[in-house]
Amino acid sequence: MEFRDYPDREMLALSLADQLASQLAQHLRAHPSASLCVPGGTTPSPVFETLSGTDIDWDRVTVFLGDERWVDGDHKRSNTRLLRRHLLKDRAAGANYIDLYTGADRPDDATGPLAEALAPHLPITVALLGMGNDMHTASLFPGADHLAAAMAPDAPPLMAIRAEGAEEPRITLTRPILSGAFNIHVLIMGPEKREALDRAARLDPMEAPIRAFLDSAIVHWAE
Numbered sequence: 377m378e379f380r381d382y383p384d385r386e387m388l389a390l391s392l393a394d395q396l397a398s399q400l401a402q403h404l405r406a407h408p409s410a411s412l413c414v415p416g417g418t419t420p421s422p423v424f425e426t427l428s429g430t431d432i433d434w435d436r437v438t439v440f441l442g443d444e445r446w447v448d449g450d451h452k453r454s455n456t457r458l459l460r461r462h463l464l465k466d467r468a469a470g471a472n473y474i475d476l477y478t479g480a481d482r483p484d485d486a487t488g489p490l491a492e493a494l495a496p497h498l499p500i501t502v503a504l505l506g507m508g509n510d511m512h513t514a515s516l517f518p519g520a521d522h523l524a525a526a527m528a529p530d531a532p533p534l535m536a537i538r539a540e541g542a543e544e545p546r547i548t549l550t551r552p553i554l555s556g557a558f559n560i561h562v563l564i565m566g567p568e569k570r571e572a573l574d575r576a577a578r579l580d581p582m583e584a585p586i587r588a589f590l591d592s593a594i595v596h597w598a599e
């Protein structure tokens with residue numbers, strides 16, 4: 377794991393957005409398209425704000441979330457709503473967006489069609505992951521109902537998941553799809569998350585799902 381410590385949150389957001397954009401641009405120099413997988417939650421908005429204004433060929437970039445809460449796109453807990461406000465605008469408005477919330481009654485009914493929609497965009501070019509204080513990432517929560525299946529090497533690309541720490545049913549990309557990304561970045565801010573990360577490094581991925589991605593990730597942190 378590579379750990380990058382920034383003087384403040386603003387520097388982190390500017391620098392990380394630049395690193396993500398450079399990796400996408402570099403991939404686009406040699407390939408017709410690229411994919412960007414991003415987290416929801418509260419932390420990444422400043423990174424998204426900068427990234428949305430970067431001058432890359434967004435028309436050739438497909439964006440999707442690593443996980444979505446099973447709520448309508450205009451619900452305040454919708455990660456898609458967050459992306460529409462902070463990332464899928466300005467220059468990035470031209471990106472192709474795959475919405476993980478299909479409107480099906482249950483996320484369980486959406487995994488098949490979404491796996492087909494994502495397939496042409498795998499492996500992921502750049503994956504940005506968040507982390508909760510309980511060491512979950514995407515919706516891979518410790519103690520979640522299908523965690524073992526979602527962490528297995530032969531897991532399907534997406535799974536429906538329910539967990540105590542999650543307020544609503546979720547859909548999540550699984551370990552093999554996320555860990556297969558060419559570039560993996562983890563974004564965390566604040567002392568609590570830094571402590572959680574240190575703890576995760578000593579635990580098994582079933583107790584600390586973020587652990588499964590740390591060996592090949594760059595972790596970006598600011599106080």
Ligand SMILES: O=C(O)[C@H](O)[C@@H](O)[C@H](O)[C@H](O)COP(=O)(O)O
Pocket residue numbers: 415416417418419420442443444445455505506507508512513514515
């Ligand atoms: O939908 C979600 O909740 C996420 O995608 C999730 O994995 C998130 O990245 C972490 O929970 C951190 O969330 P915060 O940035 O809000 O702390």
